[in-house]
Amino acid sequence: MKGFKFEISSLNSEKCINLIIQKYEIFNFSKNDEKVIFYCKNKDKKNIEKILKKLNQKIYNKSYFGLLFHIKNIFSIGIIFGIFLSCILWGISTLFITDILVVGNYNLTTKEIFEVLENNDIYKWKPKKNINTKILQNKIEKIDHISYASVIIRGNTLIVNVKEELTNNEVINIGNFDPIVSIYDGQITSAKLIQGTLKVKVGDVIKIGDVLVEPYITNQAGEKISVEPLADIVCDVYITSNLNIKEHQIKTKRTGNSLTSFELYAFNLPIFKKQVNVTFKTYEKEENEVYISNILLPIKRKETTYYETVTTKENINFEENKQTFIEECKQIALLNFAKYDIIKNESYSIYKIDDTYTILYTLTLSKKIC
Amino acid sequence: MFNFFNELALDYNLNIGEYNQFNLVNLSNRLVYIEGQKGIIKIATDCITFRVKKGVISVFGQNLTIKRITDTTLVISGEIKQIESGV
Numbered sequence: 001m002k003g004f005k006f007e008i009s010s011l012n013s014e015k016c017i018n019l020i021i022q023k024y025e026i027f028n029f030s031k032n033d034e035k036v037i038f039y040c041k042n043k044d045k046k047n048i049e050k051i052l053k054k055l056n057q058k059i060y061n062k063s064y065f066g067l068l069f070h071i072k073n074i075f076s077i078g079i080i081f082g083i084f085l086s087c088i089l090w091g092i093s094t095l096f097i098t099d100i101l102v103v104g105n106y107n108l109t110t111k112e113i114f115e116v117l118e119n120n121d122i123y124k125w126k127p128k129k130n131i132n133t134k135i136l137q138n139k140i141e142k143i144d145h146i147s148y149a150s151v152i153i154r155g156n157t158l159i160v161n162v163k164e165e166l167t168n169n170e171v172i173n174i175g176n177f178d179p180i181v182s183i184y185d186g187q188i189t190s191a192k193l194i195q196g197t198l199k200v201k202v203g204d205v206i207k208i209g210d211v212l213v214e215p216y217i218t219n220q221a222g223e224k225i226s227v228e229p230l231a232d233i234v235c236d237v238y239i240t241s242n243l244n245i246k247e248h249q250i251k252t253k254r255t256g257n258s259l260t261s262f263e264l265y266a267f268n269l270p271i272f273k274k275q276v277n278v279t280f281k282t283y284e285k286e287e288n289e290v291y292i293s294n295i296l297l298p299i300k301r302k303e304t305t306y307y308e309t310v311t312t313k314e315n316i317n318f319e320e321n322k323q324t325f326i327e328e329c330k331q332i333a334l335l336n337f338a339k340y341d342i343i344k345n346e347s348y349s350i351y352k353i354d355d356t357y358t359i360l361y362t363l364t365l366s367k368k369i370c
Numbered sequence: 371m372f373n374f375f376n377e378l379a380l381d382y383n384l385n386i387g388e389y390n391q392f393n394l395v396n397l398s399n400r401l402v403y404i405e406g407q408k409g410i411i412k413i414a415t416d417c418i419t420f421r422v423k424k425g426v427i428s429v430f431g432q433n434l435t436i437k438r439i440t441d442t443t444l445v446i447s448g449e450i451k452q453i454e455s456g457v
């Protein structure tokens with residue numbers, strides 16, 4: 001039920017009702033000792049109120065009833081005014097562009113495109129009706145290295161979509177080029193062709209010498225055109241290193257005892273000789289030649305030194321030094337590690353044959369191979 | 371336009387002018403519909419009295435309310451016990 005509710009004094013209510021019903025309809029009239037409550041149509045409320053006032057009838061309360069009543073209760077005037085004002089502001093804002101978006105530029109900076117827009121008097125909060133997208137499109141297309149541009153207004157955003165020119169290396173690089181071949185064993189994880197014919201795909205296991213990119217492209221007529229092969233290929237490369245450690249090692253050490261003999265030569269002819277008897281059981285020999293004078297008379301001194309040595313047999317405790325050996329083996333494997341490589345996994349295995357331990361260290365690298 | 375009371379008068383060969391002072395329908399002692407009311411005399415929860423042409427009608431009962439009232443029609447609801455008509 002919808003309408004307007006009156007609560008009036010019950011005094012002389014019959015007289016009031018009789019006057020009101022001559023022109024207007026009344027619903028749900030109820031009466032108690034003090035009050036009379038009745039409802040009327042919204043359109044009649046003002047006239048009924050006038051009649052009541054004319055009769056000096058006391059009105060206790062008057063309110064909307066039904067849907068209007070709820071609307072009146074839910075929305076205060078402030079909220080309704082706020083919504084109304086928002087609608088107006090929103091309506092006004094739809095007439096302007098509030099944002100400029102540039103997409104599709106990779107080499108060109110957004111700033112360069114914005115400069116062109118500014119030169120053409122395009123800025124935020126410019127009225128939409130003053131923007132001619134076709135003219136703007138033509139002007140943006142005139143920027144160097146832009147092959148195509150589209151300008152659209154979507155909502156309040158001016159979207160500039162540009163396509164940059166592709167560098168036509170095919171024309172420049174026509175000639176005989178070598179294919180790109182793999183210099184690693186591994187598995188392809190990413191393959192992005194720039195130019196040429198890609199011969200591998202992601203997941204392929206490649207060996208050293210496998211062709212990755214052929215130096216040609218095939219046109220629509222099926223003709224092969226020679227181009228410089230270019231691609232970004234990343235693969236998982238397995239690099240292994242091994243280190244052998246013998247359990248018993250024979251080491252030779254110098255004892256510190258030494259004997260020196262020397263000879264003097266002039267014009268490469270021996271002029272003096274000092275010989276020594278080498279009594280050492282085992283020794284190491286070192287020879288050294290020094291020119292004493294080389295101006296008028298070239299005199300050369302040839303010195304031979306004998307160092308006494310002893311041979312010892314050392315037992316290596318592998319388990320104690322295991323980590324050191326593994327680290328040593330890893331460092332050997334890392335010799336193949338380049339600056340931009342990423343270590344994806346590393347593992348090692350140890351096995352023993354006779355008295356020799358062998359450490360096998362494997363590094364899995366994510367390597368950009370071309 | 372179809373009028374129930376006119377049709378009834380026609381069916382029984384009654385003079386419409388003569389029998390058109392007021393019409394009253396009582397629906398199961400719960401609702402009373404009156405055509406031809408000429409003004410409210412008294413409104414209370416146990417009695418509603420109103421004028422008709424050449425007379426007065428009183429509806430007695432409990433929790434009586436006027437559901438709808440215009441210049442000629444009146445709908446009374448409640449527990450209707452008695453309807454009296456007088457000059």
